[in-house]
Amino acid sequence: MKKRILSTQSRNDLLALGFLAPNLALFLVFMLIPIGAGIVMGFFQWDGYNPAEFVGFKNFLRLFSDKGFHDSLGITFYYTLLTVPVTMVLSLFFAMVLTREIGAKALFRALVFFPYIASIVAVSIVWQFLYNADAGPVNAVLRSLGVENPPRWTSSKDTALIAVAIMNVWRTVGYYMVIFIAGLLTIPPTLYEAAHIDGANLVQRFWRVTLPMLGPTTFFVLVIAIINSFQAFTPIYVMTGGGPGSATQVLVFRIYEEAFVNSLFGYASAQAVVLFVIVLGFTIFQFRWQEKNVSYMA
């Protein structure tokens, strides 16, 4: 018989460490340490090559007077407002229609979902062609409907962000639809039957049964959609390059440019810390809310 040298607990700890090692090593080096290091880098001035120089709060103080930074925060929040509510309403609509007993349900779900997994670069380019102000099909349709001066979409300061937002609503609506479908399927059908027997019509059933029962899912979708809306980088990089002027320079685009184009690694890190704090705020808010309101899901 083998001699037992370690206690069961120590044996388990070692075993677990063995299983965890490959993932944990990468998680530490490329996730946990970078989160801490990113905050530290915000206190340095560094061009990526020469030795970094500690500058204290200088980077963060500079953010207060940096108009470009304020603008990009504003553009980011405007983008969130443009995308999140529309995306939520549309994805809930698709989810509700596509959980009913209708023909070819799976096909419709697939069609709505597909843009989400197609290459973002590819779909951004396609939309850039669709948006072409003079020849593109979007404006051709608008002109044929009698619009005399259709918007110039991505080539105008006023509409560039809206154009990117429309593309992204189209791209992500299927993803949130799938989450809503999963939520809708957890609502017991007996509730609808009871409401029907009590004489509730379609609209009443939506407001009194569906929405309250869907509360946790809706809230989850809201938070995820907001956080994702802060991260729209690729469509902006490909479609507008932050322009025209700086009309579509959202925060993540600016962080990328400051770091990898302008080599201002410290200053870019300070801006990334601001992004992190905003996202962290929403995440904590979501966890707190969920702790209090899990009753429906339990």
Place this chain on the structure above:
Amino acid sequence: MYGEEDGGMDPVKKHPLLGRAASQALVSGLSYAFLVVLSLLMISPFLWMLSASFKPDAEIFDFPVNWIPLHPFPENYSRVWTNLHYARLLSNTLFLTVTVTILQLATSSLAGYAFAKIPFRGANTLFLAYIATLMVPFQVVMIPQFTIVRILGLTNNYSSMILILAASPFGVFMMRQFFKGIPLELSDAARIDGLSEFGIYRQIIVPLSKAALASLAIFTSVTVWNDFLTPLIYINSSAQWTIQLGLRSLFAEFSADYGGVMAGAVMAVVPVVLVFLALQRYFIQGIAMNGLKG
């Protein structure tokens, strides 16, 4: 009948000319038609892309759109294939995607097993750390990651990207959730039969988790295939470009070659379409699991 008590806002209330059944059929017919139109709208950018990729430049912006090209022009594909060294882009992208996916499956399932099946000290705290990073945007960690890669002296761009992408909190979370659902009795029985912990993982748990592993594999491979920002940061020579980088540079440099750019876009999307059509249900499962984590 209860139906007669329906309120005034119900769209299927009795129509003066039509019977109840007929008006109900009309309403559902109309909403079905609406759904068909909306779904066609959703998919129309792809149809336009596909159709444009087979047209000579002069016909691409014809309106009304000729969805079936009048003069099919497959030269767009051969031109882009040669000029963009597409075979090289494809092999680079495949290499990155396959390597990262295999590593993700291995590291995530091993770590997920520890969290789900081994009661070790600090398990809850560590798992919380994983969960907490689920929502951290890539843009927050990309600069320090880049710095760490420099410090570690990883000069090979592909090794750096592979290491960065090879472990994700999402994968660990997904595997752990799935393994939790497998009854402990199975592992206990195997343990009595003398199987080691790794043997239980390898011979009992992994074979039972094919669906979850497939979901994670598809998710990871599609994400890596489509990833733009990581290669943008780490790759600087065109010989190492992935499809996404090649496509974006094609667009940036030859944006007037509409047909060629669309052919490039189609080639970037088609592999994902095929994977999606073959394995659709795993996608949906993956999101549903992720979405219901609350």
